[in-house]
Amino acid sequence: MTIVRANGASAFEPSISIIIPALNEAKGLGETIAAARSSSVPSEVIVVDADSSDSTTNLATISGARVVRSRRRQRAHQLNLGAQHARAATVLFLHADTILPSGALDSIAGALQTHGVAGGAFIRRYASSSRFLGATCLLARCRNHLIGWHLGDQAMFVRRAAFFQLGGFRDVDRFEDLDFSRRLKRFGKIVTLTPGVTSSSRRFSHGAVRTTARDLGLTMRYLWSGLPRTAPRQADSPDGPFMKPGERLQRSHRCRSVSPHARARL
Numbered sequence: 001m002t003i004v005r006a007n008g009a010s011a012f013e014p015s016i017s018i019i020i021p022a023l024n025e026a027k028g029l030g031e032t033i034a035a036a037r038s039s040s041v042p043s044e045v046i047v048v049d050a051d052s053s054d055s056t057t058n059l060a061t062i063s064g065a066r067v068v069r070s071r072r073r074q075r076a077h078q079l080n081l082g083a084q085h086a087r088a089a090t091v092l093f094l095h096a097d098t099i100l101p102s103g104a105l106d107s108i109a110g111a112l113q114t115h116g117v118a119g120g121a122f123i124r125r126y127a128s129s130s131r132f133l134g135a136t137c138l139l140a141r142c143r144n145h146l147i148g149w150h151l152g153d154q155a156m157f158v159r160r161a162a163f164f165q166l167g168g169f170r171d172v173d174r175f176e177d178l179d180f181s182r183r184l185k186r187f188g189k190i191v192t193l194t195p196g197v198t199s200s201s202r203r204f205s206h207g208a209v210r211t212t213a214r215d216l217g218l219t220m221r222y223l224w225s226g227l228p229r230t231a232p233r234q235a236d237s238p239d240g241p242f243m244k245p246g247e248r249l250q251r252s253h254r255c256r257s258v259s260p261h262a263r264a265r266l
Contacts (some may be wrong), residue, residue, distance in 0.1 A: 014044040016105055017160070018094055020065070022047050025096035026054040028200065032096055033063040042082045046085055047096075048078040075152070076169040076176035083163055091155040092176075097159035097200035098124075100155060106147035108157050109195045118188030119158030120180075121150035123196035132233030133201060141192075148190040153199040158172035162187050177224045 018036045022029060023099055033045055045065040049057050050073040057067050069079045083091050090112060094100065104122065123141050126133045143149055156177065162254050166183050169176040184190060204211045213253050 003164060012090040014042045016041060016043045016090045016092055016108060016157075017082075017088040018043055018045045018092045019079060019082035019086065020045065020047045020060075020094050020096050021050070021070075021075045022056050022096045023050045023073055024051060024052045024056060024061070025053070026056045026059050029056060029096050030058050030063050032064050032094065032099060033060065035101075036097045036104075037064060037095060038102065039105040041106055041109050044087060046081040047083045050074075050078055074171075076171055076173070079176070082167045082173075083160065083168060086160060089105075089160050090157060091160050091163055092155060093152065094155050095153050095199065097202065098153050098155060099198045101195040102199060104155070104193075104197070111191045111193060112157075112159065114189070116189045117191055118162045119156065119184055120191035120193060121154035121156040122193045124151075124154045124194050124199055126201040126204075127198050128201035128208075130201070130204075130208050132212075133204065133219045136208075136212060144192040148185050148192075149178060150180070150181045150190075150192070153197070154199045156181065158184060169205070170227055172227050174218065175227065178219070178222070179227055183254070 013024070020029070020032065022030060029047070033047075036045055037043065043141050044061075045063075046068055047056070047060040048064045048068045048070050049060070050070045057069075060067050066085075072078070079093055082093075090108065092105075092108065102221075111120060121144070123137070123144065123175060125137050128134075140151075140154075161188075166180070169180050172179070180191070187264070201208075
């Protein structure tokens with residue numbers, strides 16, 4: 001959308017801010033950005049780069065993205081930093097190795113027109129011919145529809161206001177995506193969209209079964225023990241704290257019971 005200000009100047013106002021955390025992602029970033037921008041829905045692409053040593057930032061700029069530099073190499077921090085720079089009412093968190101399907105932004109815009117929908121994600125397939133990985137995607141799809149839990153490689157999206165009211169992603173190195181997805185359920189309805197995104201299978205380089213078994217074990221431990229209650233590095237972040245020291249634990253308790261007034265605004 002382009003609006004005309006009182007002085008006659010025009011300013012671009014995106015409807016969706018696409019946030020991509022990156023670290024040495026020059027190899028496939030161009031394709032990811034191109035797919036993200038191939039929509040009639042007004043959008044902006046923000047690449048949050050954690051001091052890449054390759055041509056990631058140059059490629060992002062050439063591809064039409066805005067680059068935000070992060071001095072911390074942590075995905076949760078990069079996502080939060082990108083959200084702080086976002087201008088749109090909706091934020092889409094996209095991994096650098098995940099390709100959006102055609103019409104993805106239109107699907108997001110349409111889903112969020114439904115009253116009470118706080119956010120969601122897409123079903124996912126891997127860029128692999130592995131039958132085992134195909135089966136894991138089918139199981140993940142069942143999880144999405146039955147309990148509404150999504151992971152970061154499924155292109156999670158959320159109303160920006162809801163994102164900040166929930167305190168953003170927790171300052172942890174693992175499971176920031178699942179943790180946020182579970183908390184978002186308490187804020188409103190979660191949707192799973194099709195057609196799905198295509199995510200790289202590169203993280204299964206040591207074996208699909210072995211990697212999946214490890215992930216399952218870590219997930220079970222997280223579900224049993226939860227995330228760390230403190231984030232000692234947050235206040236010392238060179239990019240500035242996402243919230244004031246001491247606020248994170250308080251907000252995480254409050255989000256368990258979101259007020260009816262907050263829900264009514266969705």
